[in-house]
Amino acid sequence: MAVVQDDPLARMRAFISEKPEQLKQQLNAWTAKQPAWVEGMVTGLTGSMQGAFLGVVMGSVGRMNVDAAAASGSPLAPQMLKMGGPVVQARNFAVMTGVNSGVAAFMKRWRGKEDVQNQLVAAFCSGACFSLVSGGITSAPAAPPGMPPAAPPNPLMAAFSAGVVFALFQGGFYKLGEMWGGPKSEDTDYVRVKAMLKSLGLSQYEKNVRKGLLNDATIGLWDTAALQEVRIPAGPRLLILAHIDQYRHILRPAMPVPKALPHE
Numbered sequence: 001m002a003v004v005q006d007d008p009l010a011r012m013r014a015f016i017s018e019k020p021e022q023l024k025q026q027l028n029a030w031t032a033k034q035p036a037w038v039e040g041m042v043t044g045l046t047g048s049m050q051g052a053f054l055g056v057v058m059g060s061v062g063r064m065n066v067d068a069a070a071a072s073g074s075p076l077a078p079q080m081l082k083m084g085g086p087v088v089q090a091r092n093f094a095v096m097t098g099v100n101s102g103v104a105a106f107m108k109r110w111r112g113k114e115d116v117q118n119q120l121v122a123a124f125c126s127g128a129c130f131s132l133v134s135g136g137i138t139s140a141p142a143a144p145p146g147m148p149p150a151a152p153p154n155p156l157m158a159a160f161s162a163g164v165v166f167a168l169f170q171g172g173f174y175k176l177g178e179m180w181g182g183p184k185s186e187d188t189d190y191v192r193v194k195a196m197l198k199s200l201g202l203s204q205y206e207k208n209v210r211k212g213l214l215n216d217a218t219i220g221l222w223d224t225a226a227l228q229e230v231r232i233p234a235g236p237r238l239l240i241l242a243h244i245d246q247y248r249h250i251l252r253p254a255m256p257v258p259k260a261l262p263h264e
Contacts, residue, residue, distance in 0.1 A: 032204040036109040044102020051097030052090040059089030100126035119174045120167045127166025128159040189215040
């Protein structure tokens with residue numbers, strides 16, 4: 001009889017690859033039961049962490065360029081002096097990406113759909129917040145000799161202008177993506193799947209079954225192995241399989257699974 005050796009490296013790789021996904025699923029399951037603003041805050045915090053990491057990278061590269069230019073005696077462009085270091089860039093990008101992703105998640109949950117209006121609102125808010133936190137132009141340009149100094153620019157107007165620019169760019173890219181992606185066809189392959197998951201309070205796992213192409217045509221064939229492959233945890237997996245067994249005799253193509261047994 002062959003002895004199976006316990007490979008610590010294999011267990012570590014499995015932990016690294018599976019644990020983040022499990023934590024993400026648990027977080028999604030929790031936020032799906034919370035109000036829209038809670039989901040927006042959680043999504044915004046996640047986006048802020050991603051933006052902070054990007055800001056650190058960009059700030060480090062910019063600082064290296066400034067140091068290299070200073071060491072060689074080359075003149076520094078004004079843009080290079082205004083970029084700031086890794087900490088400043090991490091703050092700026094954390095605010096920009098966090099606000100954008102948080103507002104977009106809130107709008108999608110609150111309005112119940114994803115469209116260009118959500119993108120416009122999210123982009124406007126992120127652009128305005130980015131302008132406020134980054135400071136923009138904090139001083140007025142130098143006045144000619146003999147002329148009174150010009151008044152400093154209004155930060156609120158600068159934030160509004162930045163929000164409009166961000167919204168126009170993001171809205172334009174969204175519409176271009178719709179044009180290149182072609183018209184969206186009506187989703188009729190997951191009618192029963194969506195109805196079943198909604199009746200069980202497990203709508204957050206719809207994306208899992210979609211990734212595994214577990215559609216209405218296969219719902220009667222679902223088993224433990226198939227649901228494990230799409231990373232559905234044990235508890236929801238048991239509820240789904242029990243529900244399918246309960247209604248297996250009435251499963252028909254394109255017929256939603258009812259929420260309760262019909263009275264006999």
